[in-house]
Each structure stands twice: as C-alpha cells, then as structure tokens.
Amino acid sequence: MIPVRCVTCGKVISPAWEEFKQRREAGEDPQEILDDLGLKRYCCRRMLLTHKEIVEDINPYQ
DSSP states (O other): OOOOOOOOOOOOHHHHHHHEEEEEHHOOOEEEEEEEHOOOOOOHOOOOOSOOOHHHHHTTTO
C-alpha cells in the first residue's frame, strides 16, 4: 500500500501510483513518467521509485 502523502513534504502522491506502476511495467523510463505526473520534488519521486508492494507477501490468503 502506497502512502497517501509524501512523508517529507506532505504532497498527495497516492493517485499517481497506479499510472506510474502501469507505465513502468510497460517499459517506459521512470524519469519521464514522474515528469509527466508532475512530481518534481525528489522526496516525492523517491516515494514512488522505492515503493515495493508487500501486501501479497504478508497476507497471501486474501
């Protein structure tokens, strides 16, 4: 689960997660995706770049 807001600056970043994930899986450059999504601050960019979905690992019986 992606955090709703950036922990550093407080900007809402969760709406950008699904599009970022889909476009990255399609093979696009992460830098271009983040630029298109309007995420200019490095703190917000790192929130999406370093996020890993672990919900399925923790609870495989959903």
